[in-house]
Each structure stands twice: as structure tokens, then as C-alpha cells.
Amino acid sequence: MIITIGNTKGGVGKSTLAVQLALGLALDGQRVWLVDGDRQGTSLGAITVRAESGRAPIAAAAYPDGATLRAQVTQQASAYDHVIIDAGGRDSTALRAALTVSDLMLVPFQPRSFDVWALSDVASLLREARSVRDVRALALLNAADPQGSDNEEASEALADIEGIELLPLRIGRRKAFASASGAGLHIDEYRPRDVNASTELSALKNHLVSILK
Ligand SMILES: Nc1ncnc2c1ncn2[C@@H]1O[C@H](COP(=O)(O)OP(=O)(O)O)[C@@H](O)[C@H]1O
Ligand SMILES: [Mg+2]
Structure with a gap:
């Protein structure tokens, strides 16, 4: 299945989650391909750091150009169980292209x-993509504060945005996610172990896998 992790807004955790989900699925024994569609190349960089540290590598590539991304994913996707596309950045070309080949969009x-306003941007990109392909979109609250009412307010605001469902789970703001992704490590490989982070990530991965079945 092809999952795009996208948001026109930067700094929401697209690359962090793309790296974690791709590594998580790969550690489960799935054939995974991580496609970096962002000019910044954060995801591919993390996988390069991983390879340099001697860990088992995963397939990864970068296609900052939307047309190339679409062509390559179309041609190569059948060799994998899952393709994870990290798409975003200010230029939405790669994101538009990615959506036309994706089964699912995850919107951190x-x-x-x-951020909630930015979601209406994403909703209009989705309307456009859906004239080509039926792509399901799931919003995910990332770097959530365990305390405070922020989370609840965001959920309420999202209820007004059409075409994007809110995932019934969230990923907390945890240093381990940032450190692990930067080092190209899955959260379960990272030390010191953060059990809460591992639990959250595994719940997300399992939820997505169950949807895609
Ligand atoms: N759940 C999280 N907990 C803590 N830090 C996070 C989390 N998600 C992302 N970050 C940090 O936030 C910053 C932006 O994340 P990143 O994945 O690069 O966003 P994007 O790819 O959307 O621009 C990075 O420094 C990253 O380490
Ligand atoms: Mg990024």
C-alpha cells in the first residue's frame, strides 16, 4: 500500500513519522520503500545515517520533483508491501503528485x-487529488502535550474540515522520537528506551496496517 505523509505546513512531524513508520514496518519483516519528496531530504538523510551506523538498511530514494516521484512510484511500487512517501514542504508539487498515487494520506x-488552518489547505489539495484517485485522509495529532486542553480544541476544529478524518490516537511530544529519527533508528532500537513512545508508535502502525488490509 502507498501512504503519503503530508501537510503543506512544515515542522509538523512528517519526516519523523515517515522514518518511524517505514522502519517499524521493515522491522516487522515487510518490504518497505521510503520515498522522500521533500527538497530538504530529511528522511533520506536519516536512512543514510542509519546505514553508516551499520544497522540493516531499508530501501529509500528522494524525488523532489513531483512528476518524477509519481512516475517512479508507479513503476516501482509493486516490488514492495508498503511505500511511505514523505511529501510536503512549501512547494506542494510533490505532495500533489504523491496524492494521485496514494491509497492513504496521513496528515500530522x-x-x-x-496548524488547524493549514488543514483546510490540505483539504483543498485532497479535493483535487480525488478527481483522479480515491485517497483516504487521516489527521494525526503529533507532538501532543499530555496536559492542557490544546488537543481537544484541535480535534473540535478539525471536525469542521471536510474530507479528513481524525485518527482516534495521538503521538506525544517525546524527545526520543526526535533523537531516534535523527539517528535513523526506530523508536524500539533507540536507547534509553522510551516505552510510552514505543507504545504510541506501535499503536499508530498497527492502526494503519489494519486500515490498509
Ligand atoms: N512527536 C514528536 N516529539 C518530539 N519532537 C518531535 C516529534 N515530532 C517531530 N518532532 C521534532 O519536530 C521537528 C520537526 O519535525 P519534522 O519531522 O522534521 O517535521 P516536518 O517533516 O513536517 O517538517 C524536528 O526537530 C523533530 O525532531
Ligand atoms: Mg520534513
């Missing part, structure tokens, strides 16, 4: 009101 957002 953070519990701040302007």
Missing part, C-alpha cells in the same frame, strides 16, 4: 490553531 498536525 500540531495542537496549535494555525
Whole structure:
């Protein structure tokens, strides 16, 4: 299955989650391909760091150009169980292209009101993509504050946005996610072990896998 992790807004956790999900599925024994569609190349960079540290590598490539991304994913996807596309950045070309080949879009957002506004941007990109392909979109609250009412407010605001469902789970703001992804490590490989982070990530991965079945 082809999953795009996208949001026109930067810094919401697209690359972090793309790396974690791709590594998580690969450690489960799935054939995974991580496609970096962002010019910044954060995801591919993490996989390169991983390879340099001597860990088992995973397939990864970068296609910052939307047309190339679409062509390559179309041609190569059948060799994998899952393709994870990290698409975003300010230029939405790669994101538009990715959506036309994806089964599912995961939209990370953070519990701040302007992020919720950015989601209406994403909703209009989705309307466009859906004229080509039926892609399901799931919003995911990332870097959530365990305390405070931010999370609840974001959820309420999202209820007004059409075409994007809210995932019934969230990923907390945890240093281990940032450190692990930067080092190209899955959260379960990272030490010191953060059990809460591992539990959250595995719940997300299992939820997505169950949807895609
Ligand atoms: N759940 C999280 N907990 C802690 N830090 C996070 C989390 N998700 C992302 N970050 C950090 O936030 C910053 C932006 O994340 P990143 O994945 O690069 O966003 P994007 O790819 O959407 O621009 C990075 O420094 C990353 O380490
Ligand atoms: Mg990124």
C-alpha cells in the first residue's frame, strides 16, 4: 500500500513519522520503500545515517520533483508491501503528485490553531487529488502535550474540515522520537528506551496496517 505523509505546513512531524513508520514496518519483516519528496531530504538523510551506523538498511530514494516521484512510484511500487512517501514542504508539487498515487494520506498536525488552518489547505489539495484517485485522509495529532486542553480544541476544529478524518490516537511530544529519527533508528532500537513512545508508535502502525488490509 502507498501512504503519503503530508501537510503543506512544515515542522509538523512528517519526516519523523515517515522514518518511524517505514522502519517499524521493515522491522516487522515487510518490504518497505521510503520515498522522500521533500527538497530538504530529511528522511533520506536519516536512512543514510542509519546505514553508516551499520544497522540493516531499508530501501529509500528522494524525488523532489513531483512528476518524477509519481512516475517512479508507479513503476516501482509493486516490488514492495508498503511505500511511505514523505511529501510536503512549501512547494506542494510533490505532495500533489504523491496524492494521485496514494491509497492513504496521513496528515500530522500540531495542537496549535494555525496548524488547524493549514488543514483546510490540505483539504483543498485532497479535493483535487480525488478527481483522479480515491485517497483516504487521516489527521494525526503529533507532538501532543499530555496536559492542557490544546488537543481537544484541535480535534473540535478539525471536525469542521471536510474530507479528513481524525485518527482516534495521538503521538506525544517525546524527545526520543526526535533523537531516534535523527539517528535513523526506530523508536524500539533507540536507547534509553522510551516505552510510552514505543507504545504510541506501535499503536499508530498497527492502526494503519489494519486500515490498509
Ligand atoms: N512527536 C514528536 N516529539 C518530539 N519532537 C518531535 C516529534 N515530532 C517531530 N518532532 C521534532 O519536530 C521537528 C520537526 O519535525 P519534522 O519531522 O522534521 O517535521 P516536518 O517533516 O513536517 O517538517 C524536528 O526537530 C523533530 O525532531
Ligand atoms: Mg520534513
